[in-house]
Amino acid sequence: MADYVKMWENLGMDLETHDLLCQVLPTAVGDVFMTQENRPKAMDFWDLVISEVHGIRPAELIEEQKKGRKVFGTFCVYVPDEVVIAANGIVTGLCGGSQFWVPGGEAVLPKNTCPLIKASVGARLGRTCPFFRIADMYVGETTCDGKKKAYEILGKDVPMYVMDVPQMKREKDILKWKEEIAEFAKKVEEFTGNEITVEKLADAIRLVNEKRRALKRVYDARKSENVPISGRDALLMMQISFFDDPARCAQMCNRLADELEQRNRDGVSVVPAGTKRILLTGTPLAVPNWKLHNIIETSGAVVVCEEMCTGTRYFENEVDETGTTLDEQFMALSRRYMKNNCACFTPNEGRIDDILRLAKEYKADGVIDCSLKFCNLYDIEKKAVSEALKQAGIPVLSLETDYEDSDAEQLRTRIEAFVEMLNN
Ligand code: SF4
Numbered sequence: 540m541a542d543y544v545k546m547w548e549n550l551g552m553d554l555e556t557h558d559l560l561c562q563v564l565p566t567a568v569g570d571v572f573m574t575q576e577n578r579p580k581a582m583d584f585w586d587l588v589i590s591e592v593h594g595i596r597p598a599e600l601i602e603e604q605k606k607g608r609k610v611f612g613t614f615c616v617y618v619p620d621e622v623v624i625a626a627n628g629i630v631t632g633l634c635g636g637s638q639f640w641v642p643g644g645e646a647v648l649p650k651n652t653c654p655l656i657k658a659s660v661g662a663r664l665g666r667t668c669p670f671f672r673i674a675d676m677y678v679g680e681t682t683c684d685g686k687k688k689a690y691e692i693l694g695k696d697v698p699m700y701v702m703d704v705p706q707m708k709r710e711k712d713i714l715k716w717k718e719e720i721a722e723f724a725k726k727v728e729e730f731t732g733n734e735i736t737v738e739k740l741a742d743a744i745r746l747v748n749e750k751r752r753a754l755k756r757v758y759d760a761r762k763s764e765n766v767p768i769s770g771r772d773a774l775l776m777m778q779i780s781f782f783d784d785p786a787r788c789a790q791m792c793n794r795l796a797d798e799l800e801q802r803n804r805d806g807v808s809v810v811p812a813g814t815k816r817i818l819l820t821g822t823p824l825a826v827p828n829w830k831l832h833n834i835i836e837t838s839g840a841v842v843v844c845e846e847m848c849t850g851t852r853y854f855e856n857e858v859d860e861t862g863t864t865l866d867e868q869f870m871a872l873s874r875r876y877m878k879n880n881c882a883c884f885t886p887n888e889g890r891i892d893d894i895l896r897l898a899k900e901y902k903a904d905g906v907i908d909c910s911l912k913f914c915n916l917y918d919i920e921k922k923a924v925s926e927a928l929k930q931a932g933i934p935v936l937s938l939e940t941d942y943e944d945s946d947a948e949q950l951r952t953r954i955e956a957f958v959e960m961l962n963n
């Protein structure tokens with residue numbers, strides 16, 4: 540591993556505590572990923588990135604900052620990357636997926652806040668994540684209540700801009716989101732000192748669409764009867780795509796998709812024929828949260844699709860590229876982003892339609908609907924999700940978990956029983 544200590548020191552990180560995190564991560568990566576057999580060769584890229592997750596990409600971001608570029612940290616798939624890219628800015632995901640950061644979040648937030656929020660706040664305040672240190676500006680959104688309040692806390696420590704996401708999806712809400720995107724664009728122009736022109740925004744829209752198409756190719760390969768890649772590997776690819784340069788992300792995903800499509804032609808599978816196929820739905824799985832995938836895939840099943848923000852919601856639906864004015868382009872962005880079906884919207888029947896459609900497309904034998912503890916939005920939607928699936932004759936298991944390992948055996952027991960039921 541290259542020596543990044545100086546870089547971390549310059550970022551004002553708490554090196555001693557960060558060392559503890561660096562000690563546990565390689566074991567987790569080894570246990571979850573390296574124990575798998577017959578992995579696609581193209582995973583070498585993501586293996587390298589995750590092995591130096593606090594080194595390689597942070598160092599690149601710092602180099603770009605030296606050239607005058609600004610880094611924007613985001614927490615949600617409603618924030619349009621295209622606007623930042625059009626102003627020569629860089630976007631990096633910031634959601635925290637490790638229990639390591641949760642106690643730091645609990646120092647300033649109620650314990651009954653979802654672990655994703657607690658970990659994100661803990662990562663910033665504890666100074667143990669370089670991405671949280673590097674971002675010049677954080678971009679929040681008014682999705683769930685916990686996040687809204689957490690942004691107030693983070694905003695005391697770092698420049699914070701919050702986008703006001705509508706709660707419904709009527710035409711007037713789509714227009715409102717367009718206005719919100721236009722205002723965000725002004726803020727980004729001001730912060731970067733770069734004007735967003737129609738041409739630059741058109742280029743950015745094309746670039747992010749290209750990345751979406753590449754991610755979709757990987758996912759499409761998972762629809763095959765053959766299983767060319769494990770859910771764990773697909774999840775790792777997806778999680779890192781939130782941090783990576785979009786052009787390189789597209790290139791690497793296309794390289795992986797080439798290999799997966801070839802595997803499908805050759806009948807090369809990572810699991811024995813007949814292994815039960817699981818569609819996972821629910822709250823996002825921020826890196827390094829691999830807990831559920833790991834349990835499912837070591838309990839005799841395989842994850843073939845994730846209906847979540849770290850999954851299909853990140854790449855489905857492209858932005859219309861034909862806009863010739865900024866106003867038309869902002870509207871096209873609004874229309875695309877408002878197609879995301881997050882539980883923070885009401886009503887949110889679109890998510891149920893998505894789950895039913897994806898279960899069919901990915902030939903899922905069963906669905907696991909899992910939310911993070913204290914996420915009321917997704918927890919409440921479980922009933923409607925489960926009723927719709929039962930009506931469609933698709934078996935479903937509803938679960939709740941957090942980032943701790945303490946419930947792992949309990950989860951395993953329930954998942955094994957579910958898989959056994961599917962096998963029978
Ligand atoms: S679950 Fe909702 S709030 Fe969370 S990242 Fe996805 S869209 Fe945003």
Ligand code: SF4
Pocket residue numbers: 653654655656682683684685686822823911913914915916917
């Ligand atoms: S998992 Fe739920 S509570 Fe947590 S940030 Fe997402 S929407 Fe909010």
